[in-house]
Amino acid sequence: MSSSTSLQCPPLSLYIHIPWCVQKCPYCDFNSHGQKQQTLPEAEYISHLLDDLAKDAPLIGDRPICSIFIGGGTPSLFSANSIARLLKGVNSRVNLLTNAEVTMEANPGTIEAQRFADYVAAGVNRISIGIQSFQPSKLKALGRIHDEKQAQNAAQIAKQVGLNSFNLDLMHGLPKQSLDDALFDLKTAISQKPPHLSWYQLTIEPNTQFHSKPPKLPEDELLWDIQEKGDALLQAAGFQQYEISAYSQKGQQCQHNLNYWRFGDYLGIGCGAHGKITLPEQSRIIRTVKVKHPKGYMDLTRSYTYESNTVTPEDLPFEFFMNRFRLIEPCPKQDYLDFTGQSLDEHTSNNLQAAISKGLLTETLTHWQVTPLGRRYLNTLLETMV
Missing domain, CATH: 3.20.20.70 (Aldolase class I)
Incomplete structure (x- = not known):
């Protein structure tokens, strides 16, 4: 944890x-x-x-x-x-x-x-x-x-x-x-x-x-x-x-x-739309999904929201990197701390080091950067982060 x-x-x-x-x-x-x-x-x-x-x-x-x-x-x-x-x-x-x-x-x-x-x-x-x-x-x-x-x-x-x-x-x-x-x-x-x-x-x-x-x-x-x-x-x-x-x-x-790829927030409205919202006062991030079918969505007897779930602390590191590592720009380490609300645990640190040793990622004091090899084998990089 x-x-x-x-x-x-x-x-x-x-x-x-x-x-x-x-x-x-x-x-x-x-x-x-x-x-x-x-x-x-x-x-x-x-x-x-x-x-x-x-x-x-x-x-x-x-x-x-x-x-x-x-x-x-x-x-x-x-x-x-x-x-x-x-x-x-x-x-x-x-x-x-x-x-x-x-x-x-x-x-x-x-x-x-x-x-x-x-x-x-x-x-x-x-x-x-x-x-x-x-x-x-x-x-x-x-x-x-x-x-x-x-x-x-x-x-x-x-x-x-x-x-x-x-x-x-x-x-x-x-x-x-x-x-x-x-x-x-x-x-x-x-x-x-x-x-x-x-x-x-x-x-x-x-x-x-x-x-x-x-x-x-x-x-x-x-x-x-x-x-x-x-x-x-x-x-x-x-x-x-x-x-x-x-x-x-x-x-x-x-x-x-x-x-989206910087792990920003977004409200999702309309049939099947997904949302991600940060609630700092509750120290949690929620994901929402709206009712999928137009007939069900426009049914006044039910809620538009099909489900709303809190992202678990265990899932946050992977969700952050799964989005962020699609971008070519370097990823500020501060963004990880700010937008997940948690510091790096041993498991995530080890995963990052494994990705670095495979040549999929480089690291400075302030940033991580996906390498050209990491872009080519993005799925491998993301599997390393699980």
């Missing part, structure tokens, strides 16, 4: 989940539901989101919220008027910083110029566009509803509507993907000049269509090749890797994601 220090509140974000999408992709394990009805219950759902937030607000008091992320599903299925009502309601219920980053996920198949401009007018200042690939055969294999022209068009519109920043989401390691295929996608994405790129490997997750009918994915050797050559391409184009699967131009990191 670790001895305790004074538990500090880290920065605070807000995650909002909108669960509907046009159709469920075969690789997707997020809490999303294909749109069955012609019209979505937008007004009703937003009323519930704001009620959910009001019920959670006592957990945070007047702590300022530094970023909002509206994820899904496909939030861009909701009208700009609905998003404006949502953000106005958030602003009246919590202390939202005036310069807060407000990101919304969008699908290229649901985007047009006026709609984008209206989202900006509603208060969205950053858009994340789920492109995944620019090649028709790959988009078809992934079950995406857009084509390559819509993908490029969405990026062009994002540049024109007055956003602070935008992100393109891209996958590699796709079914039957060659090195040339993967680099073509990356070069096409880079040519759109996005301030931020999320570039991550397709993984087969439980409870997905791909899990029950697995496609043939590239061999490990090819995956390393894609990663290595892709990384070189991104660096040459001025992108800096700041997290295992996130690259940005200078100063364009996603603040919401940074806070």
